[in-house]
Every structure is written in C-alpha cells, then in structure tokens.
Amino acid sequence: xxxxxxxxxxxxxxxxxxxxxxxxxxxxxxxxxxxxxxxxxxxxxxxxxxxxxxxxxxxxxxxxxxxxxxxxxxxxxxxxxxxxxxxxxxxxxxxxxxxxxxxxxxxxxxxxxxxxxxxxxxxxxxxxxxxxxxxxxxxxxxxxxxxxxxxxxxxxxxxxxxxxxxxxxxxxxxxxxxxxxxxxxxxxxxxxxxxxxxxxxxxxxxxxxxxxxxxxxxxxxxxxxxxxxxxxxxxxxxxxxxxxxxxxxxxxxxxxxxxxxxxxxxxxxxxxxxxxxxxxxxxxxxxxxxxxxxxxxxxxxxxxxxxxxxxxxxxxxxxxxxxxxxxxxxxxxxx
Numbered sequence: 001x002x003x004x005x006x007x008x009x010x011x012x013x014x015x016x017x018x019x020x021x022x023x024x025x026x027x028x029x030x031x032x033x034x035x036x037x038x039x040x041x042x043x044x045x046x047x048x049x050x051x052x053x054x055x056x057x058x059x060x061x062x063x064x065x066x067x068x069x070x071x072x073x074x075x076x077x078x079x080x081x082x083x084x085x086x087x088x089x090x091x092x093x094x095x096x097x098x099x100x101x102x103x104x105x106x107x108x109x110x111x112x113x114x115x116x117x118x119x120x121x122x123x124x125x126x127x128x129x130x131x132x133x134x135x136x137x138x139x140x141x142x143x144x145x146x147x148x149x150x151x152x153x154x155x156x157x158x159x160x161x162x163x164x165x166x167x168x169x170x171x172x173x174x175x176x177x178x179x180x181x182x183x184x185x186x187x188x189x190x191x192x193x194x195x196x197x198x199x200x201x202x203x204x205x206x207x208x209x210x211x212x213x214x215x216x217x218x219x220x221x222x223x224x225x226x227x228x229x230x231x232x233x234x235x236x237x238x239x240x241x242x243x244x245x246x247x248x249x250x251x252x253x254x255x256x257x258x259x260x261x262x263x264x265x266x267x268x269x270x271x272x273x274x275x276x277x278x279x280x281x282x283x284x285x286x287x288x289x290x291x292x293x294x295x296x297x298x299x300x301x302x303x304x305x306x307x308x309x310x311x312x313x314x315x316x317x318x319x320x321x322x323x324x325x326x327x328x329x330x331x332x333x334x335x
Contacts, residue, residue: 026273026286027306030334033069035062038325041309043083043126043252046298047093050108053298053307054093055330056081061095063111064330066300066307075111078104085129085136087151094136094149096127103127103138103147105154120159121145130171133192137177139166146179148195160195162188168252170214170221172235178221180209187212187223187238201238206231211253211264218279224250224264230274232282244282246272251295256304261285263306267295267318271306271333288333293318306333 039058046053046066053064060076061084080099087094092114095104101124105115121140128137129151136149144164148157164181166188171177176198177190185207186200203209208226214235215222223231229243230253247266254263260276271288294308312327 027271027288027333027335030305030332031069032310033064033071033330033332035064035071035328035330037062037328038311038323039328040323041296041328042081043296044298044307044309044330045084045086046300046307047086047088047108048301049088051302052108053300053330054084054086055309056083056095057309057328061093064307066303066305069332073111075104075106075113082125083127085127087129087131087134087136089131089134090151092151094127094129094138094151096124096138098124101140103136103149115154117149117154117156120147120156126166126168128169128171130173130177130192132171132173132175135192137169137171139169139179141166141182146177146190148192158195160190161197162190163197163200164188167210168212170212172214172219173216176235178212178214178235180212180223182208182210185209187221187233189235189238199238201233203231203240206243210250213253213255213262215255215257215276217257220279222253222255222262224253226250230262230264230272230282241280242282244272244274244284246270246274247287249295252297254297254299254306256299256301258301259304263297263299265290265295265297265308267293269294271297271308290331290333292316293321294331304335307331308333 055062079097085094103117121143123142126139134151138147146160164184167180167182169179206225206227211224213222221233232241247270249267262274264272273286294310308331312324313321315321
C-alpha cells in the first residue's frame with residue numbers, strides 16, 4: 001500500500017485508539033468534603049431541585065450543598081439511619097431508621113422534623129418515593145415486607161408482603177414497583193394499587209441482588225448482583241437481556257437517561273461505568289477507583305458529579321474494621 005493511501009487510514013485508527021483511551025478516564029477524583037462525626041453510613045440521596053445531598057450518617061443525616069460542595073447542616077437525633085427519600089410534591093424528606101424501626105419526616109426547606117411514623121415491619125432499611133401515587137415505600141428486610149406511607153398525610157396506607165429479604169427498589173411510574181430480594185436471588189414485581197406481588201423474576205445463574213436502577217423509556221431494570229454482574233432485564237416479563245461484569249459486592253446502581261451511563265458502586269473500592277449503546281447492547285467504559293467500603297453513591301443529574309460516603313478504617317474486613325475518628329467525608333468524582 002502506498003504511503004499516501006496508508007496515512008489517512010493510520011490517522012483514523014489512531015484517532016479511534018486515543019478516543020478509546022479518553023473514554024477510559026471519563027471520571028476522576030474531584031474533591032473530598034470533610035464531614036464531622038464518626039457514625040457509619042448506608043444510602044445517600046440528591047435533591048436536584050433544591051441542590052442538596054443527604055448523607056446517612058449513624059444517628060443523623062448530613063446535608064451538603066452540591067453547587068458549593070460544602071456541608072450546610074444536619075438532622076440529628078435519628079436512630080440508625082439507612083436511607084433518605086425525597087418527596088418534591090409535598091416538599092418533604094423521609095428518613096428510614098433501622099434501630100427504632102420508624103421513619104422521620106422533615107421539611108425540605110426548613111429541615112424541621114414534622115413527624116415520626118412507625119414502620120409496620122422490622123429491619124427498616126431502604127426507602128424510596130413514588131411520585132405517581134405519592135407513596136413512600138419503606139423496606140423491612142427482616143420481616144420481608146414493605147410499609148406504604150401516604151406522602152401527603154404521613155399515614156400508613158398498608159403493608160406489602162414482599163416474599164423475601166428486601167434490598168433496593170425502583171418504580172416504573174406506571175403503578176409497578178420492583179424490589180431486589182437479596183437472599184432469594186429474585187426480583188419482586190409489585191402492583192402498588194393492589195399492594196401485592198404479582199410475579200417474581202429469577203436472576204439465575206446470578207444471585208444476591210443489591211442495587212437497582214430503571215430505564216423508564218425502554219422499560220428495563222439494571223440489577224447489581226453480588227455475583228459480580230450487572231443484569232439487564234425486561235421489566236415487563238423478567239427476560240434477561242444481557243449481563244456486564246462489575247466490581248465485587250455491589251450495593252448501588254444509578255442510571256442517567258440523558259447520557260445513557262450506568263454507574264455501579266461496589267464495596268471493594270470501585271465504580272463500574274457502563275454505557276447503554278442500544279436497548280440490548282452495553283459497553284464497559286471505566287472502572288473508577290474509590291475507597292474501601294464506599295459502597296453507595298448518588299448522582300447529581302445537573303452537574304453529573306458522583307458522590308460517595310467514605311472514611312478511613314483500621315482494617316479491611318467490614319465486620320471487624322472500625323472507622324478512624326475524624327475521617328468521615330463525601331468523595332466527589334467529576335468528568
């Protein structure tokens with residue numbers, strides 16, 4: 001082949017190669033936000049409208065402004081915080097408390113506590129909000145149930161038998177709620193109007209589902225299995241479309257419908273970023289190194305910054321390691 005003919009092809013190939021390299025460093029560390037206190041953590045949530053990040057933090061919820069990336073306050077006197085659900089319709093936040101088995105209701109503007117709602121089950125853990133029905137959904141992992149709270153009145157609407165140990169859940173905004181059943185290796189599809197499970201989706205050969213996100217446009221579920229795969233399922237029938245390898249021991253999954261990126265955080269210091277090329281095709285883009293035990297995360301849909309709770313530890317075993325005092329922080333990653 002002549003040099004003149006070969007050169008444009010070579011340049012094109014080099015462009016593709018360097019474009020691929022650039023894609024591999026999509027996200028990098030941006031900053032660390034020091035947060036006072038030494039409690040452990042679980043879920044965190046971003047209120048994109050009011051520009052606040054809510055961090056579960058032992059006996060309180062810390063609040064970070066995501067435009068300035070600085071702590072602006074906290075909601076104290078909680079009891080083993082697990083998650084924070086944001087209800088923009090009623091201007092409320094709902095905090096799930098594992099130790100007291102109840103939910104704290106607070107005003108998103110003033111941060112004033114408005115009510116405490118006892119859960120109807122035990123092992124209070126994840127909590128989500130459904131804007132279609134104005135329902136707050138409280139996962140009771142030990143009693144295998146979900147408490148349904150009316151977002152407007154704070155009254156308990158009923159209890160759903162989830163048929164398994166509940167982890168995280170997502171709503172399709174059409175009346176159905178999908179919940180990972182960790183011990184059973186299944187996903188429960190719940191009719192929220194009837195308040196009952198209508199079917200169970202099998203994940204075999206994958207197992208131990210934890211984090212979950214939903215693609216509303218394509219009616220897809222993204223399930224983070226602790227068999228180290230992201231499982232993509234059709235939400236209408238549970239058919240598995242494909243799987244993508246992820247980091248060890250997943251705990252959270254976030255989908256950005258604008259960029260088509262799926263973010264999967266894992267306890268062993270990793271975020272796997274996957275791009276949805278089409279409904280059935282997915283490409284691994286980047287493994288982002290985080291910190292040990294930074295298992296959950298939240299995405300600010302406006303800035304695309306990713307936030308993870310973190311601290312320094314005395315060891316590498318989550319069951320025996322202890323947080324080093326004064327090291328709790330929020331890690332921020334940015335494009």
